[in-house]
Amino acid sequence: MATTMTEVEKLVGKRIRRREDPRLITGTATYVEDIQMPGMNHAAIVRSPHAAAKIRSINIKRAAEAPGVVAVFIGKDTEKVGAVPCGASLPGLRVPHHNILATSLVYFVGHPVAVVVAQNRYLAQDAADLIEVDYDVLPPVADPEKALAPNAPAVHPQWPDNVAFTYHLEGGDVDKAFAEADVVVKQRITSQRLIPMAMETRGVVAEWRGADRQLNLYTSTQIPHLVRTLVAQMLGLDENRVRVIAPEVGGGFGSKLNVYAEEALMGFVAQQTGKPVKWIESRRENFLCTTHGRGHVDYYELAAKRDGTILGIKLKIIQDIGAYHQLLTPAIPTLSVLMMPGIYKTQNVRADVVGAFTNCMPTDAYRGAGRPEATHGIERMVDILADELNMDPVEIRLKNFVANDQFPFHTATGLMYDSGNYAAPLKKALDIVGYHKLRQQQAEARKQGKWIGIGISTYGEICAIGPSPATPAGGWESATVKVEPSGKVTVMTGASPHGQGEETTFAQIVADELGVNIDDVLVVHGDTAIVQYGIGTFGSRGTAIGGTAVYFALQDLKAKIKSFGAMLLESDDVALSGGQVICNKTGKSKSVPEIAAAAYRAMKLPPNTEPGLVSTRFWEPPNFTFPFGAHIVVTEIDGETGDIKIRRYIAVDDCGNIINPLIVDGQVHGGVAQGLGQALWERAVYDENGQLITGELMDYAVPRAHMMPWIENDHTVTPSPVNPLGVKGVGEAGTIGCSPAVVNSVVDALSPLGVRHIDMPMTPEKIWKLLIPESVK
Amino acid sequence: MKIAVRINGKSHSREVEPRLLLIHYLREVVGLTGSHVGCETSLCGACTIELDGKAVKSCTMFAVQADGASLTTIEGLAVDGKLHAMQEAFWNEHGLQCGFCTPGMIMASKQIVERHSDPTEEEIRHGLAGNVCRCTGYQHIVNAVKAAAAGAGK
Numbered sequence: 017m018a019t020t021m022t023e024v025e026k027l028v029g030k031r032i033r034r035r036e037d038p039r040l041i042t043g044t045a046t047y048v049e050d051i052q053m054p055g056m057n058h059a060a061i062v063r064s065p066h067a068a069a070k071i072r073s074i075n076i077k078r079a080a081e082a083p084g085v086v087a088v089f090i091g092k093d094t095e096k097v098g099a100v101p102c103g104a105s106l107p108g109l110r111v112p113h114h115n116i117l118a119t120s121l122v123y124f125v126g127h128p129v130a131v132v133v134a135q136n137r138y139l140a141q142d143a144a145d146l147i148e149v150d151y152d153v154l155p156p157v158a159d160p161e162k163a164l165a166p167n168a169p170a171v172h173p174q175w176p177d178n179v180a181f182t183y184h185l186e187g188g189d190v191d192k193a194f195a196e197a198d199v200v201v202k203q204r205i206t207s208q209r210l211i212p213m214a215m216e217t218r219g220v221v222a223e224w225r226g227a228d229r230q231l232n233l234y235t236s237t238q239i240p241h242l243v244r245t246l247v248a249q250m251l252g253l254d255e256n257r258v259r260v261i262a263p264e265v266g267g268g269f270g271s272k273l274n275v276y277a278e279e280a281l282m283g284f285v286a287q288q289t290g291k292p293v294k295w296i297e298s299r300r301e302n303f304l305c306t307t308h309g310r311g312h313v314d315y316y317e318l319a320a321k322r323d324g325t326i327l328g329i330k331l332k333i334i335q336d337i338g339a340y341h342q343l344l345t346p347a348i349p350t351l352s353v354l355m356m357p358g359i360y361k362t363q364n365v366r367a368d369v370v371g372a373f374t375n376c377m378p379t380d381a382y383r384g385a386g387r388p389e390a391t392h393g394i395e396r397m398v399d400i401l402a403d404e405l406n407m408d409p410v411e412i413r414l415k416n417f418v419a420n421d422q423f424p425f426h427t428a429t430g431l432m433y434d435s436g437n438y439a440a441p442l443k444k445a446l447d448i449v450g451y452h453k454l455r456q457q458q459a460e461a462r463k464q465g466k467w468i469g470i471g472i473s474t475y476g477e478i479c480a481i482g483p484s485p486a487t488p489a490g491g492w493e494s495a496t497v498k499v500e501p502s503g504k505v506t507v508m509t510g511a512s513p514h515g516q517g518e519e520t521t522f523a524q525i526v527a528d529e530l531g532v533n534i535d536d537v538l539v540v541h542g543d544t545a546i547v548q549y550g551i552g553t554f555g556s557r558g559t560a561i562g563g564t565a566v567y568f569a570l571q572d573l574k575a576k577i578k579s580f581g582a583m584l585l586e587s588d589d590v591a592l593s594g595g596q597v598i599c600n601k602t603g604k605s606k607s608v609p610e611i612a613a614a615a616y617r618a619m620k621l622p623p624n625t626e627p628g629l630v631s632t633r634f635w636e637p638p639n640f641t642f643p644f645g646a647h648i649v650v651t652e653i654d655g656e657t658g659d660i661k662i663r664r665y666i667a668v669d670d671c672g673n674i675i676n677p678l679i680v681d682g683q684v685h686g687g688v689a690q691g692l693g694q695a696l697w698e699r700a701v702y703d704e705n706g707q708l709i710t711g712e713l714m715d716y717a718v719p720r721a722h723m724m725p726w727i728e729n730d731h732t733v734t735p736s737p738v739n740p741l742g743v744k745g746v747g748e749a750g751t752i753g754c755s756p757a758v759v760n761s762v763v764d765a766l767s768p769l770g771v772r773h774i775d776m777p778m779t780p781e782k783i784w785k786l787l788i789p790e791s792v793k
Numbered sequence: 794m795k796i797a798v799r800i801n802g803k804s805h806s807r808e809v810e811p812r813l814l815l816i817h818y819l820r821e822v823v824g825l826t827g828s829h830v831g832c833e834t835s836l837c838g839a840c841t842i843e844l845d846g847k848a849v850k851s852c853t854m855f856a857v858q859a860d861g862a863s864l865t866t867i868e869g870l871a872v873d874g875k876l877h878a879m880q881e882a883f884w885n886e887h888g889l890q891c892g893f894c895t896p897g898m899i900m901a902s903k904q905i906v907e908r909h910s911d912p913t914e915e916e917i918r919h920g921l922a923g924n925v926c927r928c929t930g931y932q933h934i935v936n937a938v939k940a941a942a943a944g945a946g947k
Contacts (some may be wrong), residue, residue, distance in 0.1 A: 217831075
């Protein structure tokens with residue numbers, strides 16, 4: 017059939033509505049809790065009400081005899097199951113052996129002690145309430161600085177100093193930089209403990225097929241393959257006989273980038289009882305027993321010349337580890353260290369990290385994971401320096417930015433920033449907000465007694481995590497692309513998206529590369545029995561690494577499609593365009609479905625070519641990517657109540673090339689909401705007894721619709737040279753850019769009072785106390 | 794206790810334990826798993842359904858309290874395969890990411906438009922105050938409600 021060459025409209029770059037949405041908007045998607053199996057039992061977990069205690073005895077008799085109870089297990093029953101794994105390694109790291117059920121000691125509120133298995137969830141909970149645990153209560157410590165003080169209670173008796181690890185990194189000549197400085201500014205800055213609060217709590221369904229020694233594990237996770245490897249190890253099963261399925265996953269934000277006790281525990285229960293079992297985490301358990309985020313106390317020192325040139329940075333981080341290590345706990349603050357210079361060119365840095373055990377839930381990755389802390393710190397310090405030198409915060413930033421001709425830029429912390437144009441998003445954001453006029457309006461408003469603030473943050477971050485040498489368990493990603501015999505295209509991605517929209521963005525890439533209709537493309541993920549080994553979705557890596565793996569698999573297929581096309585058209589001079597292989601001489605063509613049929617029928621094959629149209633690629637990135645941007649926040653403070661109103665929020669982000677602007681904007685909005693949550697409202701509070709007193713949504717203030725400002729989005733585009741798509745990643749940018757812009761804005765508003773720093777969350781009470789005179793405090 | 798309810802236009806009659814929550818009745822007895830349990834305390838709104846035309850949180854009602862009522866869940870919105878305008882608007886405006894809050898969010902949004910034919914941004918945001926979304930920052934949800942209201946006014 018002769019066709020004319022037609023230019024097909026490209027889909028990459030288009031605002032396309034998502035292909036995963038129909039099942040989600042009709043209530044027909046399947047989350048873990050929606051799974052039902054014949055004979056399935058339900059589990060309820062008994063947890064420690066104490067932050068630190070010795071278990072004297074556990075009496076399960078009444079529970080075991082309660083109606084509908086199938087089994088009860090306690091720590092001594094599960095002693096053979098391997099410990100909850102810590103995937104991070106640092107020199108001298110102390111790793112407590114964390115059993116899936118406590119044996120002799122409990123060391124945080126929520127520590128699992130026993131599991132009750134019953135015919136339904138109500139009966140399981142009834143029986144769980146009948147378990148009697150006799151505790152010898154011990155003194156706890158719930159604050160990381162107090163934990164490091166002499167004579168603090170020891171979280172683990174074998175390590176009385178509560179030090180989990182120390183980490184030092186130094187670049188350049190810090191002592192010289194500080195000796196030569198005209199000015200040194202210092203500030204203690206905290207990034208409080210936060211609760212990730214994915215809308216879907218964790219949940220597990222485990223099914224044991226004894227005759228095959230096969231465990232099927234449905235779990236709400238960001239990393240199904242890593243869960244498979246590690247749970248198989250914990251249970252002593254063959255990895256290829258553990259099938260992990262992450263069905264629909266209702267958000268993660270890092271809190272499901274983990275391997276949890278309950279995943280192995282449900283596998284154990286299914287094995288022991290021979291029946292499927294379901295455990296669904298309650299929201300209360302989610303607050304107590306799913307990883308928390310942040311938990312930094314930072315001590316910053318910035319050395320500078322009088323003209324605003326930053327000469328060097330010293331940083332001491334005290335990281336609240338919690339009671340033990342979850343998968344990546346100790347690695348998180350090391351990311352803060354890598355990112356400590358921000359997007360400024362200073363080459364003299366020194367960082368010291370101390371990880372402190374506390375009788376609290378472990379911290380781990382939470383949206384941004386180490387980079388929000390670093391960005392918050394450096395962006396606050398730059399404003400404090402500007403204040404000290406009486407400089408405009410814009411001017412001091414422009415003076416210190418890595419210049420466009422310095423890329424690729426080697427930082428003093430050992431990173432290589434791939435590409436950047438740091439002034440561009442700042443200038444764009446300043447234009448949008450009308451900066452100079454706004455400063456005049458602010459001066460006028462101040463005369464009228466109004467508290468108006470303008471806050472800027474210019475962030476950089478690390479995305480596409482990451483090259484394998486820098487990432488525990490590997491930092492590559494995999495893709496298989498199959499052109500089926502009918503010409504339909506199936507993509508299997510090792511990244512396991514859970515809201516990020518890769519079923520759409522990957523299909524856009526496929527449609528453009530092969531010239532097929534996007535409706536003919538299906539993206540499959542989240543089942544280790546179907547999808548080749550993969551790493552997962554976290555660290556803004558899905559598109560930059562997972563998408564690139566798809567891209568390279570498509571290049572293989574394009575070559576093969578062309579070679580089949582050339583054979584069928586009996587010509588060496590062919591091109592692939594618009595889903596057709598076209599002979600450049602005759603204009604004759606063969607469509608992708610025609611070629612696919614021929615490739616599988618295999619009546620005739622091109623030289624040295626196998627039948628079929630499938631390619632699997634494991635793509636190892638040569639570097640991280642480094643997105644950046646500028647956020648500007650205008651606040652107005654109620655002088656009587658301390659309430660903060662956000663008048664404008666401008667987010668100009670540069671995440672490299674954009675595949676779907678609708679999805680990118682959504683990622684920024686969600687990221688900003690979590691950044692604002694940290695800046696203004698959210699804080700996980702443990703009292704002195706180690707009780708989590710913000711243990712429900714009633715007490716822990718996540719942003720709601722009426723609390724959020726309108727976000728004015730814009731972008732600059734600086735493609736990444738690290739991958740052929742030129743993409744960088746955008747999942748965490750909003751969170752990273754947000755919090756310092758908000759705090760800088762409020763500090764700016766209150767600067768006439770001499771306010772120089774406010775720790776988050778900036779609750780009305782905290783602001784009100786700054787506003788009222790000493791005499792009435 | 795025996796209860797009789799209409800759900801998405803169909804009659805259901807069944808013996809239930811008095812303590813069975815309405816959300817568990819819908820999800821586990823009737824098999825309608827579109828409404829979700831996000832907090833068990835009526836604070837997140839993922840379980841929002843319509844009971845006799847009013848949006849309610851089904852995680853803090855007993856099934857027996859719904860005896861005699863007419864219920865609509867997310868599964869009942871699309872008619873003959875045609876999406877409800879609010880579902881269509883959430884899809885067009887990218888009003889969802891992980892999708893877990895979405896069924897409750899759509900039910901609450903539908904109620905807003907039923908109460909305000911041309912809702913302001915403030916009315917939309919306050920109307921959604923009982924429903925938590927952790928993914929979207931709400932902006933695209935606000936757009937979706939506006940779009941659905943504009944479509945309904947045509």
